[in-house]
Amino acid sequence: MVVIQGNYGKRIVDNLSSHAPKVWRFYIQEVPSRLPPVIDEPEEFLPETIPQVDLLLSLGENPGVAELIPDLVKLSRAKAAILPCDNPGWLPAGLKNQIKKELSSLQVDSVFPSPFCCLTDKSSNNEYIRAFARFFGKPEITVVCNAGKISKVTIHRGTPCGCTKFIAQKLVGIHVDEAERKAALFHHYYPCLASTKVGVGFKDSLLHYSANITMSIVKKAIEACQK
Secondary structure: OEEEOOHHHHHHHHHHHHHOOOOOOOOEEEOOOOOOOOOOOHHHHOOOOOOOOOEEEEEOOOHHHHHHHHHHHHHHOOOEEEOOOOOOOOOOHHHHHHHHHHHHHOOOEEEOOOOHHHOOOOOOOOHHHHHHHOOEOOOEEEEEEEOOEEEEEEEEEEOOOOHHHHHHHHHOOOEHHHHHHHHHHHHHHOOOOOOOOEOOOOOOEHHHHHHHHHHHHHHHHHHHHOO
16 A cells, blocks of 8 residues: 655555566555645544555655554555655654654554665565565666766666666766766756755755765666666
């Protein structure tokens, strides 16, 4: 189940549904764009029934969405949850810790990747989180180089938002010496929706951290190609 609230979530859902394994089934639960600062009666914003699911993915743009997750987990009987934080304002540290404790009390594993594109299949031992992260999260690519230029890019794991595919297409024909810098530019052009705010525990904005992830995987792929 994917919980969405606005364009951020819709773009990710569009990419996931287009590139996920065919056996995956998506149930989309939209919540209102405006929620009260404190949700006293969660049932006012919850459906009466929802399908039983294995994994819940929260893509809200408001702290109130995170507050609804434990109740949605109970309704859906989800066995794991992924709550990415691409904007510190959407999921403050205190609320994140609260939600994690509530989910743990329900014996539901959870991860909070910040930014979303740092998720890997080593981020959790939960089988459902690992299954998701085998396909979406921190990008993994290989490249083929000819005459000093990139001639082919193969994506082994893409970012949830679809940025990896965009960058891969743009890198074809780029000289290897320029690829890392160009990749960072393409990352911004997509555009990346990670916040320009500095995340908890970070020295730079989540946007720049995400761009650095992109640059590092391109650098790694080129180095492997030139060996």
